[in-house]
Amino acid sequence: MTIRTTIGMLAVVAAGVGLTGGPVSAQDLKVALAAEPTSMDPHYQNLTINNSMATQVYDALVLQDVNQKLVPGLAQSWKPVNDTTWEFKLRSGVTFHNGAAFTAEDVVATMQRAANVPNSPSSFATFIKGKSFEIVDDLTLRISTEKPYPFTPNDMSRVAIIDSAFVNATTEDFNTGAASFGTGPLTLSKWLPGDVIELARNDGYWGAIAEWDNVIVRVIGDGTTRSAALIAGDVDFIERVGPADLPNLESREGISVFKSVSNRLLYITLHLTDDQIRPFVTDHEGNNIASPFQDIRVRKAVSLAINRKAIADRVMDGLSKPAGQFSPEGYIGYSVNLKPDEYDPDRAKELLAEAGFADGFKLTVHGPAGRYSNDTRILEAIAQMLSRIGIDTTVETMPASVFFKRFARGGPDKTPEFTVAMSGYANGSGEPSHPLRIFIHTKQKERGYGPGNRNGYSNAKVDGLIESGRASMDITIGEKLFIEATEIAMQEYALVPIHHEIATWAARDGIAYKHGALDSTFIHNIRSK
Amino acid sequence: MLAFILRRVMQSVVVLFVMSLIVFSMINLVGDPVDMLVNPESLPEEIDRVRRDFGLDQPAYVQYWKFLTGALAGDLGNSFIFGRPALALMVERFPATLELATSALIIAITVGLPLGIYAGLRPNGWGTRIIMGGSVLGISVPTFWLGLMMIIVFSVILGWLPVSGRGETAVFLGIESSLFTLDGLKHLILPATNLALFKIAMVIRLTRAGTEEVMAQDYIKFARAKGLSSKRIVRAHLLPNILIPIITVLGIEFGTLIAFATVTESIFAWPGLGKLVIDAIVNLDRPIVVAYLLFVVALFLVLNLVVDIIYAVLDPRVRLQGEGG
Numbered sequence: 001m002t003i004r005t006t007i008g009m010l011a012v013v014a015a016g017v018g019l020t021g022g023p024v025s026a027q028d029l030k031v032a033l034a035a036e037p038t039s040m041d042p043h044y045q046n047l048t049i050n051n052s053m054a055t056q057v058y059d060a061l062v063l064q065d066v067n068q069k070l071v072p073g074l075a076q077s078w079k080p081v082n083d084t085t086w087e088f089k090l091r092s093g094v095t096f097h098n099g100a101a102f103t104a105e106d107v108v109a110t111m112q113r114a115a116n117v118p119n120s121p122s123s124f125a126t127f128i129k130g131k132s133f134e135i136v137d138d139l140t141l142r143i144s145t146e147k148p149y150p151f152t153p154n155d156m157s158r159v160a161i162i163d164s165a166f167v168n169a170t171t172e173d174f175n176t177g178a179a180s181f182g183t184g185p186l187t188l189s190k191w192l193p194g195d196v197i198e199l200a201r202n203d204g205y206w207g208a209i210a211e212w213d214n215v216i217v218r219v220i221g222d223g224t225t226r227s228a229a230l231i232a233g234d235v236d237f238i239e240r241v242g243p244a245d246l247p248n249l250e251s252r253e254g255i256s257v258f259k260s261v262s263n264r265l266l267y268i269t270l271h272l273t274d275d276q277i278r279p280f281v282t283d284h285e286g287n288n289i290a291s292p293f294q295d296i297r298v299r300k301a302v303s304l305a306i307n308r309k310a311i312a313d314r315v316m317d318g319l320s321k322p323a324g325q326f327s328p329e330g331y332i333g334y335s336v337n338l339k340p341d342e343y344d345p346d347r348a349k350e351l352l353a354e355a356g357f358a359d360g361f362k363l364t365v366h367g368p369a370g371r372y373s374n375d376t377r378i379l380e381a382i383a384q385m386l387s388r389i390g391i392d393t394t395v396e397t398m399p400a401s402v403f404f405k406r407f408a409r410g411g412p413d414k415t416p417e418f419t420v421a422m423s424g425y426a427n428g429s430g431e432p433s434h435p436l437r438i439f440i441h442t443k444q445k446e447r448g449y450g451p452g453n454r455n456g457y458s459n460a461k462v463d464g465l466i467e468s469g470r471a472s473m474d475i476t477i478g479e480k481l482f483i484e485a486t487e488i489a490m491q492e493y494a495l496v497p498i499h500h501e502i503a504t505w506a507a508r509d510g511i512a513y514k515h516g517a518l519d520s521t522f523i524h525n526i527r528s529k
Numbered sequence: 530m531l532a533f534i535l536r537r538v539m540q541s542v543v544v545l546f547v548m549s550l551i552v553f554s555m556i557n558l559v560g561d562p563v564d565m566l567v568n569p570e571s572l573p574e575e576i577d578r579v580r581r582d583f584g585l586d587q588p589a590y591v592q593y594w595k596f597l598t599g600a601l602a603g604d605l606g607n608s609f610i611f612g613r614p615a616l617a618l619m620v621e622r623f624p625a626t627l628e629l630a631t632s633a634l635i636i637a638i639t640v641g642l643p644l645g646i647y648a649g650l651r652p653n654g655w656g657t658r659i660i661m662g663g664s665v666l667g668i669s670v671p672t673f674w675l676g677l678m679m680i681i682v683f684s685v686i687l688g689w690l691p692v693s694g695r696g697e698t699a700v701f702l703g704i705e706s707s708l709f710t711l712d713g714l715k716h717l718i719l720p721a722t723n724l725a726l727f728k729i730a731m732v733i734r735l736t737r738a739g740t741e742e743v744m745a746q747d748y749i750k751f752a753r754a755k756g757l758s759s760k761r762i763v764r765a766h767l768l769p770n771i772l773i774p775i776i777t778v779l780g781i782e783f784g785t786l787i788a789f790a791t792v793t794e795s796i797f798a799w800p801g802l803g804k805l806v807i808d809a810i811v812n813l814d815r816p817i818v819v820a821y822l823l824f825v826v827a828l829f830l831v832l833n834l835v836v837d838i839i840y841a842v843l844d845p846r847v848r849l850q851g852e853g854g
Contacts, residue, residue, distance in 0.1 A: 046568040046571065047568065118582075121583075121609055122567045122575065126570065192800070221795055221798060228680045228684060228692045232691075429570060434570065448573060451573060
């Protein structure tokens with residue numbers, strides 16, 4: 001071996017040490033997340049963890065605050081110019097991490113790429129299709145739709161803007177960092193899948209500049225290990241504290257815990273089509289009967305029979321808040337008139353009797369196991385509560401991968417299979433008609449309405465309110481209509497809300513975290529006190 | 530020897546083929562990956578698009594045929610979730626698992642063998658009782674619990690070792706491993722020990738049983754009568770004779786260390802194969818699950834073969850079948 005190659009090798013080793021950190025300075029932040037993005041390509045998969053990671057490196061035209069209210073991003077302002085067109089005024093003087101200037105052309109290139117990423121397991125086309133993009137000048141963009149569509153700004157908050165130079169870049173280019181130049185508060189230094197994500201501060205950021213020189217993100221799937229890593233000082237900040245570790249962390253010196261009611265709702269859906277017989281519901285002799293839940297009194301009895309507070313206290317260790325609607329308080333689409341039903345088993349029994357089920361009936365409820373926090377235990381508790389009012393209930397849970405297929409189309413002719421099932425929902429888009437369009441509107445596949453409407457709920461008045469709200473370019477009018485539709489649907493028990501999960505984070509003292517209704521973690525909201 | 534190896538390779542190919550058929554058809558019965566992949570807020574046509582792109586709209590036998598022809602060309606399909614070749618993903622994660630399993634195996638042998646011999650030589654000593662009691666614990670206490678306890682004691686309370694993750698890696702002789710840096714070794718100690726605990730207990734029990742059996746043999750008595758030192762008896766007469774069953778078992782156990790380090794990897798957030806596979810199972814990432822199971826089958830086939838060959842080398846009495854009579 002010559003001296004030259006030896007020196008070369010030493011240089012390689014030194015470079016390797018430099019890259020992987022060596023001694024970490026006080027200005028570095030170490031974060032442990034519970035799950036890892038599937039890609040660093042912001043357009044590869046519309047998945048919560050991917051999207052929250054993308055907000056570190058990229059900006060969208062419109063940003064969402066911690067409660068998903070829209071705030072200016074790469075667009076400084078936006079307004080409708082007519083019934084079908086929105087005009088976006090773009091921010092000037094913004095550059096990508098590679099130094100290229102940001103203009104309207106980058107937006108158009110982004111939309112072209114984001115709608116067509118090959119092999120995407122869940123693409124962003126949903127937010128782009130049906131829109132045409134017109135460049136007025138470098139910093140003015142018009143987006144038109146065929147019909148009036150008030151949610152263009154919401155849709156634009158979902159697509160991370162990339163430099164037009166990378167319009168043809170592959171997902172692999174973004175994973176390796178060759179193309180991952182956004183305009184966001186942090187830059188991507190390195191991604192080792194399954195191991196570590198390293199980010200660095202973008203000193204040229206147009207907004208509030210991050211405090212940390214580097215952010216090292218590790219993925220620790222196990223909750224107890226995550227807490228241990230924080231206590232031992234291996235990391236400064238963790239998300240999703242395990243319920244069992246929470247009291248320990250809360251009482252420990254030198255550690256602060258952050259909690260907020262998230263928009264993740266757990267609900268029960270009760271089948272209400274007029275089929276002659278339904279599976280999983282029988283009389284006491286075991287003969288299948290029609291769904292008793294066609295009668296609103298039976299649906300209400302189910303809701304009154306559920307002791308939501310007991311579930312929050314005893315099953316969830318305090319990490320849930322009883323819910324009476326899709327949105328938690330303070331969140332878009334929240335109605336002050338809807339309160340969670342109080343536990344009232346006596347009234348529930350009366351309602352059952354009035355509906356002709358004084359002796360109750362037999363029921364099997366279904367749910368996913370391991371998908372939502374304590375899902376199986378919650379369902380078991382609910383079964384006991386229903387049995388107490390005379391509905392003799394058994395529980396059947398299964399892995400999420402099996403559950404969702406049967407839930408959506410396990411029955412004859414690919415209809416939903418279950419009669420009563422528990423599932424969860426979180427509004428990803430921050431647009432107020434989102435849950436109504438998916439769960440409440442009559443199922444109309446070709447129009448995109450009711451894809452999550454598994455129980456056959458249909459109310460023409462509610463449909464009308466949802467549709468006219470979605471056709472009004474004035475969002476304040478729309479919001480009123482949506483709240484009215486929500487109130488009617490919830491009072492008719494189109495589904496039975498159980499609770500909103502409470503999201504948790506923990507950090508060493510001296511770190512503050514700005515949190516809201518979203519249970520995912522946004523690293524740029526982690527600041528020193 | 531060559532004929533023997535050839536025949537075994539042929540058998541292995543058949544086993545792999547049958548296995549692929551079983552795995553592929555079983556996994557097609559479970560759920561629908563599209564439900565796990567497509568965000569529920571997507572447009573309805575998105576579900577059809579994904580199904581088409583991933584070939585899930587084809588009948589199962591067509592999918593299998595595609596898989597089989599691809600596999601013969603070394604392509605086990607693309608991960609649904611990561612959009613990258615399943616084989617490449619596994620190759621990426623394999624070194625981390627291999628270094629964990631190898632370290633665990635080395636720990637198991639260096640700790641288990643001496644303790645087992647000691648226990649076999651002094652069946653009634655106090656030390657033996659402690660060792661055997663410990664080995665019962667090692668076999669019966671669940672790995673995940675021990676792992677968490679180790680984290681709490683050595684990382685949280687004592688603060689000696691990092692809680693989780695793989696440390697720095699360095700390249701040495703063309704191999705990138707965390708074995709070559711101090712930080713990497715620190716990260717490796719807890720998970721490797723955790724993974725090794727069960728194996729240590731097993732090696733102790735095997736070694737003790739072997740030792741007791743061999744020490745009662747006439748040739749040991751003869752060696753003693755010749756006046757050989759205890760050290761020499763252990764090294765020259767005892768060890769070679771007890772090693773054969775231990776090697777057989779450890780060969781297979783090495784396979785299980787690699788294939789089923791999942792629990793340890795999950796607890797210590799070790800970026801190996803186990804984590805990849807667990808996520809794949811949960812999210813119905815079929816290509817990864819199939820590729821992984823086939824990899825495990827191939828691994829055991831190879832290990833079995835290697836063990837048989839080592840056997841023949843260690844014990845001159847063993848003749849491999851097909852080696853000319």
